[in-house]
Amino acid sequence: MSNVLIGIIGVILFIGLALAGALILGDDFSTSRASTEAAAIQQQLSQVGAAYEMYRLKMGARPVPASAFPHLVGRETMVAMIPRFLKTLPPSTDRPNSWWFFVDENGDPNARDPVYVMFNIAGRDRSAEKVCDAVAETAGMADANGKARVFGKPPADRAQGCYYYEGSWGYAQGLSGNLHFFRRI
16 A cells, blocks of 8 residues: 555655656756757848859859749749759748848849848747847847847847847838848848
8 A cells, every 4th residue: 555655655756756847847848949940041141142152253143033933033043053052942941921031232133133031930930030030139139038039130249139020121112020041142
């Protein structure tokens, strides 16, 4: 009988410790996942920007989109760079409601000489917000609470980062509330 009682106490103790661990460490696991995805997106922005520059330098022109889908100009331009300059499309390309763009200072995706590679996520998905906050914090663009700030276009004093978009800048007109990850090419 005492073995059963000790077993029940052990199970209750184990469940209590598991719940305490989840409450205490839950935010750390969530933050860790966002930090990992943030690092991945920053790396993808860097690789896509470098591939674009290599294409432009070797071929003497900007990559020509594989097809004429204006709303997919970034993705189609990336497809034009595969396999010689870009091995594959970035995994984040498959994220729902996301687009890649190459734009100039005015936000024009059809500009001859773009200066930014942009990754846009539409809507306010909580996991995407955490990733944007992590990128903004890494780039020194976060507010005092560690949250990404609101901007109308990429800040001129930053080479990369993420922000919440509000405004009427180039391709982003009408996309207020979206998350913009960017890297200067």
